[in-house]
Amino acid sequence: VEEVLAAAEEQEAEKRxxxxxxxxxxxxxxxxxxxxxxxxxxxxxxxxxxxxQREVQxxxxxxxxxxxxxxxxxxxxxxxxxxxxxxxxxRLPEPTFRLPREKPPPRPKPPTRWxxxxxxxxxxxxxxxSLVWDEQAKEWRRRWGYRRAGGDPxxxxxxxxxxxxxxxxxxxxxxRREKRERVARNELNRLRNxxxxxxxxxxxxxxxLHPTGHQSKEELSHVARVARVSTASLGRFQPRxxxxxxxxxxxxxxxxxxxxPLLGNLAAERSRQLELLKDMGSKKPVLDITRAVNKQxxxxxxxxxxAKGKKQSQRGKRGRRQ
Amino acid sequence: MDPLDRVVKPKxxxxxxxxEKREPKLKENTKIVMLIKGxxxxxxxxxxxxxxxxxxxxxxxxxxxxxxTRPFEDQTSLEFFSKKSDCSLFLFGSHNKKRPNxxxxxxxxxxxxxxxxxxxxxxxxxxxxxxxxxxxxGTKPMLIFAGDMFDVNEEYRRLKSLLIDFFRGPTxxxxxxxxxxxxxxxxxxxxxxxxxxxxxxxxxSGCKIPRIELEEMGPSLDLVMRRTHLASDDLYKLSxxxxxxxxxxxxxxxxxxxxxxxxxxxHMQKQDLGxxxxxxxxxxxxxxxxxxxxxxGVSPKKSKSx
Numbered sequence: 001v002e003e004v005l006a007a008a009e010e011q012e013a014e015k016r017x018x019x020x021x022x023x024x025x026x027x028x029x030x031x032x033x034x035x036x037x038x039x040x041x042x043x044x045x046x047x048x049x050x051x052x053q054r055e056v057q058x059x060x061x062x063x064x065x066x067x068x069x070x071x072x073x074x075x076x077x078x079x080x081x082x083x084x085x086x087x088x089x090x091r092l093p094e095p096t097f098r099l100p101r102e103k104p105p106p107r108p109k110p111p112t113r114w115x116x117x118x119x120x121x122x123x124x125x126x127x128x129x130s131l132v133w134d135e136q137a138k139e140w141r142r143r144w145g146y147r148r149a150g151g152d153p154x155x156x157x158x159x160x161x162x163x164x165x166x167x168x169x170x171x172x173x174x175x176r177r178e179k180r181e182r183v184a185r186n187e188l189n190r191l192r193n194x195x196x197x198x199x200x201x202x203x204x205x206x207x208x209l210h211p212t213g214h215q216s217k218e219e220l221s222h223v224a225r226v227a228r229v230s231t232a233s234l235g236r237f238q239p240r241x242x243x244x245x246x247x248x249x250x251x252x253x254x255x256x257x258x259x260x261p262l263l264g265n266l267a268a269e270r271s272r273q274l275e276l277l278k279d280m281g282s283k284k285p286v287l288d289i290t291r292a293v294n295k296q297x298x299x300x301x302x303x304x305x306x307a308k309g310k311k312q313s314q315r316g317k318r319g320r321r322q
Numbered sequence: 323m324d325p326l327d328r329v330v331k332p333k334x335x336x337x338x339x340x341x342e343k344r345e346p347k348l349k350e351n352t353k354i355v356m357l358i359k360g361x362x363x364x365x366x367x368x369x370x371x372x373x374x375x376x377x378x379x380x381x382x383x384x385x386x387x388x389x390x391t392r393p394f395e396d397q398t399s400l401e402f403f404s405k406k407s408d409c410s411l412f413l414f415g416s417h418n419k420k421r422p423n424x425x426x427x428x429x430x431x432x433x434x435x436x437x438x439x440x441x442x443x444x445x446x447x448x449x450x451x452x453x454x455x456x457x458x459x460g461t462k463p464m465l466i467f468a469g470d471m472f473d474v475n476e477e478y479r480r481l482k483s484l485l486i487d488f489f490r491g492p493t494x495x496x497x498x499x500x501x502x503x504x505x506x507x508x509x510x511x512x513x514x515x516x517x518x519x520x521x522x523x524x525x526x527s528g529c530k531i532p533r534i535e536l537e538e539m540g541p542s543l544d545l546v547m548r549r550t551h552l553a554s555d556d557l558y559k560l561s562x563x564x565x566x567x568x569x570x571x572x573x574x575x576x577x578x579x580x581x582x583x584x585x586x587x588x589h590m591q592k593q594d595l596g597x598x599x600x601x602x603x604x605x606x607x608x609x610x611x612x613x614x615x616x617x618x619g620v621s622p623k624k625s626k627s628x
Contacts, residue, residue, distance in 0.1 A: 017526070035464075035467075036465070036467075037472070038469070042510075061507075062505065062536055066536060073502065074530060087501075090497055092494065092495060092497055097483075099490075100562050211556050
């Protein structure tokens with residue numbers, strides 16, 4: 001009898017220590033998010049009971065699922081952080097469950113005027129040292145900022161009169177004025193770049209046609225109108241919704257090309273023909289050769305600069321890989 | 323965002339950092355929750371909000387005052403709060419006779435409401451009522467969803483996505499295996515959703531994987547789904563879109579097979595097999611006379627023996 005009892009007790013202990021869990025359907029795991037999804041239908045009959053019985057059932061279900069998730073997590077490649085005595089740390093994979101973003105992905109900003117010029121000319125950014133040797137102080141000082149290398153500009157007590165300047169002019173005032181002008185010009189250029197970027201950004205019409213969830217009534221009606229007209233017959237045979245107002249008849253009447261009527265405005269036709277004859281008879285060429293050539297040259301330069309930049313970066317990459 | 327905001331140039335480094343934190347980025351910040359009380363929030367709902375705040379610290383903001391708004395009718399005040407505090411998740415609690423113990427859980431995209439789901443709390447056990455030991459603040463919880471309703475029903479699927487987003491916490495590359503202490507378990511049964519939080523105890527078992535024992539801890543809610551305001555399919559797809567730069571770069575010429583062996587492919591130029599380096603066999607070595615004869619194209623009658 002004692003043997004049987006001992007065997008039963010051992011079996012109990014074994015069950016308590018087991019890590020094996022039986023499930024009908026395998027769970028889906030997303031270890032990057034520490035997530036487990038159980039598709040098995042839960043035992044509804046058992047869970048309908050009110051009170052502590054339900055809690056016990058829920059706890060058992062949760063225990064099984066957690067056991068499976070922890071088993072998966074323990075399978076991950078683990079290492080000891082901070083030497084041999086540190087805690088065991090597992091490396092998590094990337095989360096696979098797709099969740100919506102907080103904000104739309106950033107749109108690439110159009111290049112500023114200087115960046116365009118630099119790309120055209122092939123000018124690359126030179127890395128500058130952060131400290132500069134100051135001869136007077138005989139030490140390394142910052143290039144700009146607190147205790148800069150050239151000395152504090154506010155305490156400069158000498159301002160040379162440049163050759164060919166008016167001797168009566170106040171040089172300190174001139175220096176101050178020029179600094180103010182430089183700052184103002186920089187600010188103006190920055191605002192112009194911003195305005196250009198903003199204009200370029202809003203000139204993308206495709207984005208306006210996507211639903212954003214916060215479009216006004218006018219924008220939505222504009223989008224609806226564009227959608228209606230985007231058919232092969234330019235919306236002539238699109239049925240209207242019951243309460244949609246009738247569209248005012250468009251000037252082209254749903255046609256892609258328009259031609260003037262044969263016997264319309266005789267005076268306009270005569271003036272047009274005379275203009276044409278005058279252009280044909282004049283010696284000045286319609287195509288301005290110099291402008292066209294300059295434009296072509298600039299385009300070629302830009303392409304060459306882009307190709308050179310690409311080749312250089314490729315070469316650089318090859319060199320670095322060795 | 324109106325252009326007026328963008329032209330404002332930050333005058334200090336701190337202001338610049340503040341603005342940079344808020345602008346759209348490739349890899350985004352952890353989402354912050356705002357917990358708001360409605361005009362007629364009762365004790366149970368405030369307790370729920372306080373408990374969720376305790377669970378989600380430091381990625382949560384609890385608004386102390388009552389705000390008289392109705393999320394389902396007018397979303398502008400929620401959007402205003404979200405813009406001010408840069409939060410993209412919210413939990414709004416209210417109570418009235420028609421909808422007792424109401425919680426509206428929702429998320430934002432670009433500071434506008436994306437999804438909102440109204441849940442009714444039928445039973446609530448708070449952190450204070452359960453007298454067991456708790457886990458430290460800010461632990462990343464394990465999330466488990468049980469029940470086929472979470473896959474079959476579209477609304478439940480969105481609710482699942484919303485709850486994962488809500489309780490996920492920061493995305494980390496490594497995790498300390500002994501620190502997996504907190505698990506949130508959601509069961510969908512009979513039209514009700516049971517949310518339970520347990521503390522995980524790792525016990526010794528025979529093998530490497532520890533045996534799990536769970537201890538009830540923390541807030542437990544019995545929820546029932548009421549109204550929903552879900553985003554349209556294309557808006558939802560737009561919000562899911564990830565920029566291409568985040569996609570992992572595929573390494574070319576490397577492949578894996580089912581057994582885990584990694585195969586690499588090397589591309590070589592054409593080899594001249596005549597000049598291959600093979601083992602030297604002295605007997606086969608060309609003698610100088612033979613070599614010269616071969617070059618001239620005449621075979622020798624006599625060969626000088628070595």
